[in-house]
Amino acid sequence: MTIGPFNKALGAQLQPTRRKIVLALKQQGGMTAAELAGQVGITSMGIRRHLTALERDGLVRYDLEQRGQGRPSYVYHLSDKAEGLFPKNYAPLANELLGYLSHAGGETAVTQLFEQRAQRRIRNATARLAGLSLADRVAGLAEILSEDGYLAEWEQVDADAFLLSEHNCAVHDVAAAFRAACNSELTFLAAMLADAVVTRERHMLAGELRCAYRIQRRVSSGGD
Numbered sequence: 001m002t003i004g005p006f007n008k009a010l011g012a013q014l015q016p017t018r019r020k021i022v023l024a025l026k027q028q029g030g031m032t033a034a035e036l037a038g039q040v041g042i043t044s045m046g047i048r049r050h051l052t053a054l055e056r057d058g059l060v061r062y063d064l065e066q067r068g069q070g071r072p073s074y075v076y077h078l079s080d081k082a083e084g085l086f087p088k089n090y091a092p093l094a095n096e097l098l099g100y101l102s103h104a105g106g107e108t109a110v111t112q113l114f115e116q117r118a119q120r121r122i123r124n125a126t127a128r129l130a131g132l133s134l135a136d137r138v139a140g141l142a143e144i145l146s147e148d149g150y151l152a153e154w155e156q157v158d159a160d161a162f163l164l165s166e167h168n169c170a171v172h173d174v175a176a177a178f179r180a181a182c183n184s185e186l187t188f189l190a191a192m193l194a195d196a197v198v199t200r201e202r203h204m205l206a207g208e209l210r211c212a213y214r215i216q217r218r219v220s221s222g223g224d
Contacts, residue, residue: 014085017042018050022059022082026151027167029209030065030075051076059085086168087149093171114184122191134195134217138162141192160217164189165202167210176205189213 014022020040025031031039037047054060059082065075100113129140138154142164145152149170155163175181182205190198195218202212 017046018054021047021050021054022078022085025060025076025078025082026086027153027210030063030077032067032073032075036076058082086151087170093174110178111180114178114180115187118184118187118191121188125188125192129192134193134215135162137192138164138215141189157214162196162215163201163212164215165210165212166204169204169211172204179205185211186213189215 017040021036024036024039028039033044033047033051036051037044040047042050051060051062055062059079060076061079062074062076064072066072067075096117100109100116104112104116125141125144128144129137132140135156142152142154145164145166149168150166151168152164152166154165157163169175171181182203186198186200193215197216197218199214199216200211201214202208202210204211
């Protein structure tokens, strides 16, 4: 998982164990104290002490939820305030869009604007990833996306398939207003992984916790 930029950003605001708790809740959604203790690797007493501190600081909240049979469990979630800990990268994007608009001719050029942005990202990523294997390019894209604020991770599903996930949308508000932003993301990934079929399987704007893309290696026709 590529979370270095987030650890650096959160490190100035949270001590290490609480940083791990916040990252776990960001990536996996609601979790019980026992689940968090197992994820972070500390005792139940220790996790409750940190959760109390995070709740006091307004960074986590809890709900009483029914999970299967038995008594309801206290399930912890990040608060709206905690979302502010994660970079959104809006200012650079806004400046970029305004620059493109000034050349493209106004609001009617929104689609062209995002296409230009996708092409710039493709050029920059190609300079870093050219000549690498499919697996190495997927890993490299996860790193690039995390640098851009997307909290990305990847996994290999089988010999010819991968899953690339984004746990944070660095341009969420822009994408909600202009779906061309999401389309350009798919354009970017497809161009960088031209030897694979890229399919979006999860989408934050559809209410999911993350955006996820399945990457399936293309089967060559007529080859050995």
